Amino acid sequence: MLEIKNLHVKLEDEDKQILKGVNLTVEAGKVHAIMGPNGSGKSTLSYVLSGRDGYEVTEGSATLGGEDILDMEPEERAAAGLFLAFQYPVEIPGVGNMTFLRTAVNSQRKARGEEELSAGEFLKVVREKAKALEIDANMLKRPVNVGFSGGEKKRNEILQMAMLEPKMCILDETDSGLDVDAMKLVADGVNALRDEGRGFLVITHYQRLLDHIKPDVVHILSDGRIIKTGGPELALEVENNGYAGLKAEVA
Amino acid sequence: MALPQPKLDTLDARLTVLDLPDDNGCLKPAREDALARLHASGLPGRRDEYWKYTRPETLTSAEVIPAALLSERETPVFDNVDRVRLVFVDGVFNAEASDDPSLAGVTIERLADVAAHDIHWAKDIYGVLETRGQTPVSRPLAALNTAFATDGLVIHATGKAAKPIALEYLHQSETSDAHLHHVIKVETGAVVTILEDGPAAARFNKVMEVEVADGGTFHHVRAQGRDHQRRAATHIFARLGEESVFKSFTVTMNGVLTRNDCVLELTGDNAVAHIAGACVGDGDFHHDDTVFITHDALACESRQVFKKVLRNGATGVFQGKILVKAGAQKTDGYQISQSLLLDDDSQFLAKPELEIYADDVVCSHGSTSGAIDEEGLFYLRSRGVPVGEATDLMTLAFLAEAIQEIEDASLAENILARLEGWMARRRKD
Ligand SMILES: Nc1ncnc2c1ncn2[C@@H]1O[C@H](COP(=O)(O)OP(=O)(O)O)[C@@H](O)[C@H]1O
Ligand SMILES: [Mg+2]
Numbered sequence: 001m002l003e004i005k006n007l008h009v010k011l012e013d014e015d016k017q018i019l020k021g022v023n024l025t026v027e028a029g030k031v032h033a034i035m036g037p038n039g040s041g042k043s044t045l046s047y048v049l050s051g052r053d054g055y056e057v058t059e060g061s062a063t064l065g066g067e068d069i070l071d072m073e074p075e076e077r078a079a080a081g082l083f084l085a086f087q088y089p090v091e092i093p094g095v096g097n098m099t100f101l102r103t104a105v106n107s108q109r110k111a112r113g114e115e116e117l118s119a120g121e122f123l124k125v126v127r128e129k130a131k132a133l134e135i136d137a138n139m140l141k142r143p144v145n146v147g148f149s150g151g152e153k154k155r156n157e158i159l160q161m162a163m164l165e166p167k168m169c170i171l172d173e174t175d176s177g178l179d180v181d182a183m184k185l186v187a188d189g190v191n192a193l194r195d196e197g198r199g200f201l202v203i204t205h206y207q208r209l210l211d212h213i214k215p216d217v218v219h220i221l222s223d224g225r226i227i228k229t230g231g232p233e234l235a236l237e238v239e240n241n242g243y244a245g246l247k248a249e250v251a
Numbered sequence: 252m253a254l255p256q257p258k259l260d261t262l263d264a265r266l267t268v269l270d271l272p273d274d275n276g277c278l279k280p281a282r283e284d285a286l287a288r289l290h291a292s293g294l295p296g297r298r299d300e301y302w303k304y305t306r307p308e309t310l311t312s313a314e315v316i317p318a319a320l321l322s323e324r325e326t327p328v329f330d331n332v333d334r335v336r337l338v339f340v341d342g343v344f345n346a347e348a349s350d351d352p353s354l355a356g357v358t359i360e361r362l363a364d365v366a367a368h369d370i371h372w373a374k375d376i377y378g379v380l381e382t383r384g385q386t387p388v389s390r391p392l393a394a395l396n397t398a399f400a401t402d403g404l405v406i407h408a409t410g411k412a413a414k415p416i417a418l419e420y421l422h423q424s425e426t427s428d429a430h431l432h433h434v435i436k437v438e439t440g441a442v443v444t445i446l447e448d449g450p451a452a453a454r455f456n457k458v459m460e461v462e463v464a465d466g467g468t469f470h471h472v473r474a475q476g477r478d479h480q481r482r483a484a485t486h487i488f489a490r491l492g493e494e495s496v497f498k499s500f501t502v503t504m505n506g507v508l509t510r511n512d513c514v515l516e517l518t519g520d521n522a523v524a525h526i527a528g529a530c531v532g533d534g535d536f537h538h539d540d541t542v543f544i545t546h547d548a549l550a551c552e553s554r555q556v557f558k559k560v561l562r563n564g565a566t567g568v569f570q571g572k573i574l575v576k577a578g579a580q581k582t583d584g585y586q587i588s589q590s591l592l593l594d595d596d597s598q599f600l601a602k603p604e605l606e607i608y609a610d611d612v613v614c615s616h617g618s619t620s621g622a623i624d625e626e627g628l629f630y631l632r633s634r635g636v637p638v639g640e641a642t643d644l645m646t647l648a649f650l651a652e653a654i655q656e657i658e659d660a661s662l663a664e665n666i667l668a669r670l671e672g673w674m675a676r677r678r679k680d
Contacts, residue, residue: 050633053625078635090630094648103644104634111635143648144630160634 081167342429356410450476493519
């Protein structure tokens with residue numbers, strides 16, 4: 001599904017190398033987790049994959065379903081099936097959450113040559129999915145993320161993911177700022193989307209999210225490189241020994 | 252004090268090509284008075300304080316600069332609204348194209364007919380509110396209008412009007428130079444909505460004087476046509492009585508030069524005045540909102556919301572003042588002017604002013620100028636919204652606060668649809 005090869009990324013405006021040769025393949029139906037200390041490049045990886053400005057790929061490649069995505073516009077990547085749940089969801093004053101969701105869904109359908117959803121159909125689906133995430137009508141009406149609590153923002157990300165039904169979901173620290181109940185809600189939302197045809201890349205700093213979203217593979221990212229790959233037990237090792245212990249072991 | 256020579260020359264040149272209407276009725280004293288004031292003040296010049304950001308030459312010149320007509324005829328903005336439609340072609344009322352002007356609760360007359368009368372209530376407003384609005388800032392183009400306007404409407408609202416009165420201004424001559432003057436009186440308990448739509452003329456000078464009596468309600472929604480080359484200088488002068496409501500919204504799309512002055516005087520306690528504007532300009536576009544609100548009574552509320560979207564070298568100007576007189580305690584004044592600059596070539600010039608002589612008031616003002624929020628744009632695109640559509644969505648979101656000032660939802664829809672159309676025509680993807 002998602003294949004990242006020898007990916008080197010630097011900041012566009014600065015001579016600062018952030019990713020130093022990342023190799024990673026997420027197969028359809030699998031959940032991969034990336035763990036790593038703060039500043040190791042986790043968010044950078046997720047932004048580069050989704051096409052944010054400010055980064056320069058100096059070497060390597062990234063493909064989705066065999067298609068090179070690095071030359072695509074962000075909206076083309078989205079239409080191709082890539083989704084990023086932001087670590088810091090963006091507030092957009094003046095744009096209603098519902099308008100935002102409908103525009104997004106229909107833009108992607110249009111890009112894929114599919115029929116747009118009617119207002120009625122859309123409303124029906126959105127209500128149902130919002131309910132599962134305990135997102136009320138008021139939150140749907142308000143401007144995108146404006147005045148939302150941390151937990152509300154993260155649930156709103158998962159709602160978008162549920163509506164867009166992407167092939168490849170990247171979740172960047174979706175657990176940060178969540179209490180236990182909210183985390184469970186979010187994890188249930190993610191697990192409900194787990195499917196043979198869908199891949200997940202779950203980025204997290206802590207192990208606790210992985211208790212709820214069980215990964216197939218765990219990678220440790222440190223200073224722009226994946227220094228270790230293993231099964232779910234690797235997450236526990238991080239939990240017990242910290243990243244320092246791991247780094248020492250690899251070095 | 253004698254006028255400096257350049258001002259004298261400009262005024263002489265302008266007056267040579269204008270004839271004082273030969274109506275000998277009730278408006279004549281106001282016309283003569285306006286002319287006398289004009290001789291004292293001269294026409295606006297570059298050095299005048301309130302013309303620093305907007306060049307007045309093409310508004311004061313003897314000759315009109317020709318303005319090409321829009322190639323396709325636009326559907327009227329309020330076409331789907333049940334309304335009394337009154338049509339002006341290049342500043343001249345056209346009865347055949349208009350609806351029957353009878354409407355319960357409202358009397359509508361033509362200025363030319365009123366001017367022929369010896370006695371008419373309109374003489375207590377015509378030129379009177381305009382004169383009041385000349386201090387402390389002189390507005391010579393309005394005096395010029397009072398002196399020379401031959402057409403316009405005189406509207407007397409005595410009850411709740413069942414539907415809006417829509418003035419449609421068609422621009423059909425490339426060299427038309429129109430002066431229109433409307434007089435509106437809203438009596439106690441009366442409610443009226445005035446809609447205006449269209450570019451009106453190659454050069455359009457319009458004055459609207461509005462007297463809102465105690466407990467009267469006046470709504471105004473205006474769309475200033477999207478002809479590119481037209482020039483307009485418009486003035487609204489309004490006086491508000493106790494517990495009266497005045498709400499005015501203007502959308503401007505295109506136009507090489509638009510200067511909209513609005514002068515409001517809150518003279519009765521608990522009056523409410525809202526004035527808002529949304530403009531979108533692309534390239535050779537200059538748009539100036541100049542507002543002066545005087546609080547002269549207790550516990551009045553005024554609100555100014557102006558938003559400008561500027562691209563390809565367009566210029567926006569905002570000059571807004573709130574004057575709170577001594578004794579106007581409990582005043583609630585709010586003013587915001589913002590521009591969204593879609594590129595580095597465009598500019599926004601703002602001069603917000605507060606002058607307060609009462610101590611128990613709440614007044615706030617703010618002015619900002621900025622580019623589109625890149626974070627928001629990326630967020631929308633990352634969800635699959637193409638960059639053009641995402642930009643438009645963000646742009647409309649920027650304008651939303653001004654559009655929300657329109658109370659009637661269906662009128663707001665019409666305005667929104669026009670703005671969407673304007674953006675869609677410029678979309679790159
Ligand atoms: N736009 C940027 N400007 C400056 N530094 C950046 C930018 N993006 C990332 N960095 C730097 O790159 C490194 C990796 O950041 P990030 O990808 O956010 O790490 P993580 O998500 O693992 O905490 C950090 O040192 C961070 O300061
Ligand atoms: Mg991060």
